[in-house]
Amino acid sequence: MSDLTSLTLAEARDRLKSRTISSVEITKAHLAAIERARGLNAFVAVTADKALKMAEASDTRFATKDAGALEGLPIGIKDLYATEGVHTQACSHILDGFRPVYESTVTANLWRDGAVMLGKLNMDEFAMGSSNETSYYGPVASPWAPPNWSRDRARAAMGSDKRGLLTPGGSSGGSASAVSARLCLAATASDTGGSIRQPAAFTGIVGIKPTYGRCSRYGMVAFASSLDQAGPLARTVRDAAIMLRSMAGPDPKDSTCSPTPVPDYEAAVGRSVKGMTIGVPKEYRLEGMSSEIERLWSRGAEWLRAAGASIVEVSLPHTPYALPAYYIVAPAEASSNLARYDGVRYGLREPGADVLELYEKTRAHGFGPEVRRRLMIGTYVLSAGYYDAYYVRAQKIRTLIKRDFERVFADGVDAVLTPATPSAAFGIGEKGSDNPVEMYLNDIFTVTVNMAGLPGLVAPAGLSSDGLPLGLQLIGRPFDEETLFALGETIEQSAGRMALPEPWWA
């Protein structure tokens, strides 16, 4: 059985197509793996009955030969995608009991193509976090055990408060942990400042945040509308390409969703990168950056050079301002988006003597500390007298960040290569308790991409001296995900497929 969960999405697809395995078989294998991995806390809801029904329907479609691109493939869904009649809370207490009466466009696209839903995946509350520790449902453990920990020690920590175990990153921590631990073939995730790419790097898997507008945001619980974008997490570049092709596409229900047709991303995997120009931005060479990350980065550039690309140094001068500007724009948009949680229309309701008290008590109890903090920051920077000084200024800086990239691309650069994260995964309970900014710094390499609306792919590129996965990021031109898949495949092939940890948790 464990054999079936170790297949890549593409391998599973081919075996299903040739009917050497059935969807029910591979779905059952994953449901069993999920059961054994309860301790990781990657899933917040398992939809076993639904999964088996979908798998049976897929097997029927294989028999009648009208199978879709993802027919019969069991996947996990991040808890912020509205799934009709199924637990959807963005891992917040304030959405207690919420069962959407509609389906998000991205998940509807996946079901249209035949995918099988295993359940809903843990995440930081409303996607606000970089370690999956802000979830109302508790932290998620990475399948990567801390360096030098024995199996018994890791299992003991998993059974208690999980402190000391590694975080899978965030906000898509449940998705990353589940994909890395082989609990699903791939998963949906979302990325507002790095929430697909940082977890991919931390767990040794592949993640892509496509261009803003590539996937519909309809039915995704909103955090910061001008930054949020859907994307997949998967174990190979090819698998990520297969997933994205199904997830993406025009949608009249989201006016910011692009009408451009979706290319066959898988066809770009394996395409030659010969003659491409790769920019290495000098501003990403941070003071005090670990030599390990620097070496990984140079090695990545060497691999691409060896594959026939030329490497040039480029300058993105406004990079240092991306993260501070993000911490104005994102909370501002969040404070507006999350105004809808009022204790009246859905979710949690704390009684109050008047409507104001009802709102204030519901929101105080329903939102966790990180969400409350960001909503207050957002409210402040939008309040009378501060709007121009903070919000408008941050949006001007966003224009400058975008221009930096436009200039580099206009000079003939096809993609930009950077590290994915400033370090390997850290421990649960290790960061951000004294100063929230400490946690925010995790997104330093990823956040510029959201600010400029560009596509960014992270692929595993090697291990740290402690034996933990590290990733490299490729940033592309708007709607040129294909170049990222071609380059990502080169990195994956050069680095060698990441050997994922044996299941100490099972």
Add this chain to the structure above:
Amino acid sequence: MSVDRNTVRRIARLARIAVSEAETPHLQDEINAILKFVEALDAVDVAGVEPMTSVTPMRLPMREDVVTDGDIAKLVLANAPLTEDGFFVVPKVIE
């Protein structure tokens, strides 16, 4: 810029989040840490720069101005914590 305790209370009220007196000093410190972090932006010359309003150069699509759904009161109310006769229920607003 930094916020004092009164400002913290005022923001909490605007954000419709109840904040106890005991929580205020801690929240004040955290908000000030974030405000200090974003001070870096003051160093940027933004004279003559247009604020970003749309991240992709895309014209919002128009559609015909017609009703596309409706008569779904049951669905709208399906997740409401308290309803009565097809309405949301809130504490009395008008005296």
